Amino acid sequence: MQDKLRAFIDTLFEDAPAGKKVVELKEEMLQNLNDKYSDLLSEGKSEEAAYNLAVASVGDVSELLRYLRREEGDSTREQEELMRYRRRSAVVVPIAVILYILSVIPVMLIDRQIGVVSMFVMIAAATGLLIWNSMSKPVYVRQDDTVVEEFKEWKMQSGHRRQAFRSISGAIWSAALAVYFILSFITMAWHITWVIFLITAAVNSIIKAIFDLKE
Amino acid sequence: MDALSITSDLIRGNTDTIILAQLRLGDSYGYKINKAIQRKTRSQYELKEATLYTAFRRLEENGYISSYWGDESTGARRRYYTITNEGRQALERLKAEWQTAKALIDALITDEEETDHAG
Numbered sequence: 632m633q634d635k636l637r638a639f640i641d642t643l644f645e646d647a648p649a650g651k652k653v654v655e656l657k658e659e660m661l662q663n664l665n666d667k668y669s670d671l672l673s674e675g676k677s678e679e680a681a682y683n684l685a686v687a688s689v690g691d692v693s694e695l696l697r698y699l700r701r702e703e704g705d706s707t708r709e710q711e712e713l714m715r716y717r718r719r720s721a722v723v724v725p726i727a728v729i730l731y732i733l734s735v736i737p738v739m740l741i742d743r744q745i746g747v748v749s750m751f752v753m754i755a756a757a758t759g760l761l762i763w764n765s766m767s768k769p770v771y772v773r774q775d776d777t778v779v780e781e782f783k784e785w786k787m788q789s790g791h792r793r794q795a796f797r798s799i800s801g802a803i804w805s806a807a808l809a810v811y812f813i814l815s816f817i818t819m820a821w822h823i824t825w826v827i828f829l830i831t832a833a834v835n836s837i838i839k840a841i842f843d844l845k846e
Numbered sequence: 847m848d849a850l851s852i853t854s855d856l857i858r859g860n861t862d863t864i865i866l867a868q869l870r871l872g873d874s875y876g877y878k879i880n881k882a883i884q885r886k887t888r889s890q891y892e893l894k895e896a897t898l899y900t901a902f903r904r905l906e907e908n909g910y911i912s913s914y915w916g917d918e919s920t921g922a923r924r925r926y927y928t929i930t931n932e933g934r935q936a937l938e939r940l941k942a943e944w945q946t947a948k949a950l951i952d953a954l955i956t957d958e959e960e961t962d963h964a965g
Contacts (some may be wrong), residue, residue, distance in 0.1 A: 662924055
């Protein structure tokens with residue numbers, strides 16, 4: 632008979648948007664319906680009568696469905712934001728790559744000093760674009776209440792950590808870029824100062840590992 | 847429309863108040879709340895489940911209640927609801943509103959008006 636009640640609930644929410652909230656609501660309602668059903672049985676009702684009474688007690692779910700649709704609409708907005716970000720990335724990332732490639736041209740065409748400087752300005756612009764793009768990526772915060780409270784907490788914590796890591800990482804790369812230019816212009820040792828970026832990448836990976844281990 | 851459905855329309859308008867009042871007695875879940883309502887009204891009234899769950903969602907959205915999943919050792923898990931401080935305040939407000947409405951309706955439907963004119 633549990634299956635029959637489950638089938639009934641499934642039909643009830645056939646038109647509901649798919650999502651965690653709906654799954655949870657169905658589980659909640661099914662559990663309560665089962666309780667009611669077994670209470671009716673213990674009152675001496677027949678299986679058929681108990682099922683009919685339990686089903687009849689549900690009533691009109693149209694308002695409930697409206698609520699679920701509206702909540703689902705909220706997450707659609709987040710999806711749209713994510714889509715906008717993807718479209719923007721599709722423009723920004725190629726521009727940065729083109730800047731990287733073109734950056735050697737001034738060195739080949741113009742006399743040494745200005746050529747080198749403009750090459751690094753282009754590299755800086757490209758790197759800045761990439762960092763800005765990844766830092767302003769929308770964080771996907773789901774607003775719905777999840778099945779289990781602990782899971783919700785874990786998700787929130789890890790979400791915060793990820794956000795914290797992204798901020799730290801962004802700061803490290805920006806700092807590395809600044810250090811690179813300052814050191815390079817002071818020492819004029821352009822041939823070796825690029826090692827800073829390798830070191831930065833290593834530091835970044837270590838920090839990421841620490842964050843992952845904590846999780 | 848029979849007398850019973852008018853009564854349930856009146857009660858339905860106060861669903862939030864009723865649920866909040868039940869939750870003030872302690873955390874509870876859907877079916878238990880409905881059973882308590884049935885017991886208190888000597889089976890004269892029972893909320894439709896759809897009404898109950900819509901109210902839960904509305905109340906939770908307003909921050910009057912919050913929910914958590916219990917960890918029963920047997921059977922499926924139940925979603926429990928608990929009243930928040932804001933919910934308690936809202937309950938007091940709703941109760942006062944009901945008292946006002948009750949007094950107003952009483953004043954409007956009793957036959958005292960004629961004796962006032964006579965005097």
